[in-house]
Amino acid sequence: MNPPKHMHQSEPVRRRYLLQLVCVPDPQRETCTYAARIRPWTARTGAQHKARERSFADDCALIAAVNPLLPPGSDVRDIFDHIESPNGFFYVLQLTSQQAQQLGWRE
Template identity: 60%
Template sequence: MSSAERKPDPSPVRRRYIVHLFCVPEDGCASCRYIARICPWAARYGVHAETCERAFADECELIATINPLLPSGSDVRDVFLHIESPKGFYYILNLTNREARLLGWSV
C-alpha cells in the first residue's frame, strides 16, 4: 500500500510529560493554592527541559482539570495528602498538545 493510499491516523499525537502537583500555603489562612508544573519527560537523567506552570483557582478546578487526563480508574482526590505535602505529587502522563496546554504548557 502506498503512502497516498494509507488512511490518516485519527488519534492525536501524544507526548510524555512529567506533571508535578503541589500546594503553596496562602498567607494568613489555612487554605493553599494548587499549582501544576509541567515539562516534557526526558529519558536521560540530567536533561533539563523548560518547565511551565498553571495555578488553579481552587481544588475543584484542579480536580476538574486533572481527572480527565488520568488513566481510567485513577482519581486525583486519592493523592491530595501527597499534593499538600512538602514534596507534592508527580504524574507521568501521555498528553496531546491540547491536554498539555490545559496544564500550562505553552512551549
C-alpha cells in the same frame, strides 16, 4: 520507520509529560493554592526543560482539569494528602499537546 498499524492518521500525537501537583502556601489567607507544574518527560538528565505552571482557583478546578487526563480508575482526590506534602505528587502522563497546554505547558 513506519508507524504501528494500530495508529490512525487522525489520532493526535501523544507525548510523555511529568506533571507535579503541589499546594503552594498562601500565608496571608492561611490556605494554599493548588498548582500543576508540567514539563516533557525525558529519560536523559541533560535534556531538561523548564517546567511551566498553572494555578487553580480551588481544589474543584484542579480535579476538573486533571481527572479526565488520568488512567481509568485513578482519581486526584485520592492523593490530596500527597499534593499537600512538601514535594507534592508526580505523574508521568501521555498527553496530546492540547491536553498539556490545559495544564500550563507552552513550547
